Amino acid sequence: METDKKMVKEFWNAASCGEELYLKGNDEVSQFNNQLKIRYQLEPFILSFGEFESFRNKHVLEIGVGLGADHQKIAESGAILYGCDLTERAIQHTQKRFDLLGLKTNLQVADAEQLPYSDNQFDAVYSWGVIHHSPNTPKAVEEIHRILKPGATAKIMIYHTYSMVGYMLWLRYALLKLKPFTSLKEIYATYLESPGTKAYSVAEAKLLFKDFSKVEIDTVLTHGDLLSSNAGQRHKGLVLTIAKALFPRWIIKTFFPKQGLFMLITAVK
Numbered sequence: 001m002e003t004d005k006k007m008v009k010e011f012w013n014a015a016s017c018g019e020e021l022y023l024k025g026n027d028e029v030s031q032f033n034n035q036l037k038i039r040y041q042l043e044p045f046i047l048s049f050g051e052f053e054s055f056r057n058k059h060v061l062e063i064g065v066g067l068g069a070d071h072q073k074i075a076e077s078g079a080i081l082y083g084c085d086l087t088e089r090a091i092q093h094t095q096k097r098f099d100l101l102g103l104k105t106n107l108q109v110a111d112a113e114q115l116p117y118s119d120n121q122f123d124a125v126y127s128w129g130v131i132h133h134s135p136n137t138p139k140a141v142e143e144i145h146r147i148l149k150p151g152a153t154a155k156i157m158i159y160h161t162y163s164m165v166g167y168m169l170w171l172r173y174a175l176l177k178l179k180p181f182t183s184l185k186e187i188y189a190t191y192l193e194s195p196g197t198k199a200y201s202v203a204e205a206k207l208l209f210k211d212f213s214k215v216e217i218d219t220v221l222t223h224g225d226l227l228s229s230n231a232g233q234r235h236k237g238l239v240l241t242i243a244k245a246l247f248p249r250w251i252i253k254t255f256f257p258k259q260g261l262f263m264l265i266t267a268v269k
């Protein structure tokens with residue numbers, strides 16, 4: 001597990017999520033603004049799911065801040081804000097963003113599986129695309145439950161196994177390599193992002209959040225499922241360019257609207 005965690009840390013310390021693709025501009029303020037604009041153009045459902053305006057005057061923790069765009073939005077909503085990430089790089093990016101914009105937060109490098117916060121400390125926990133990268137995801141969920149006040153809410157995005165992204169990666173790395181018995185789980189762990197990345201079915205996610213009193217789960221199609229953007233930092237090439245040109249987006253949106261990579265979980269302690 002410790003070796004796995006080291007590999008996850010090395011992966012995200014080499015480049016934070018979206019850094020290479022979207023942190024572009026003449027100066028640091030325009031780079032952060034550009035990344036924030038593209039993020040919500042590509043993933044508008046982050047804002048409707050996050051409901052950050054409901055965090056006003058509440059003690060809120062974000063786990064896995066990355067480049068800090070959502071953290072900025074949460075700060076602007078008036079929350080009393082804390083944030084952590086496994087990597088120094090993400091904390092530096094987010095601190096820089098906050099210093100440039102004159103926003104306040106309490107950031108620290110910390111592991112979701114061992115959160116340095118007290119029991120019942122927070123009114124809300126938010127985490128987007130993070131805990132499925134951690135080797136012991138159930139431990140991270142246990143920690144989120146521990147630090148939330150009774151009745152408080154966690155808003156968490158983790159990856160969904162039965163997604164177009166998963167199927168496309170399976171075609172590319174299992175079928176085309178004549179290894180059809182490779183499971184979707186192995187595909188996510190090996191080819192999506194950091195080594196060991198996990199994905200969950202809706203039933204598995206319910207089990208993961210079993211200690212919460214109320215859990216709502218939805219899945220959404222992403223720009224990755226619809227091949228409608230530059231894919232993640234690991235995927236490029238001619239085959240992908242051709243697939244993007246030919247991709248039957250309306251068929252997927254019409255007939256497979258729930259086969260998306262992102263699983264949105266709202267869980268009440």
Ligand SMILES: C[S@@+](CC[C@H](N)C(=O)[O-])C[C@H]1O[C@@H](n2cnc3c(N)ncnc32)[C@H](O)[C@@H]1O
Pocket residue numbers: 008009012013016017018063064065066067084085086087090110111112113127128129130131133134135
């Ligand atoms: C895909 S990025 C998502 C970042 C950000 N939430 C976003 O949506 O852009 C995954 C982030 O999770 C962090 N991470 C991975 N494992 C973690 C752990 N055990 N504890 C805290 N952060 C972790 C990584 O360092 C990385 O910044």
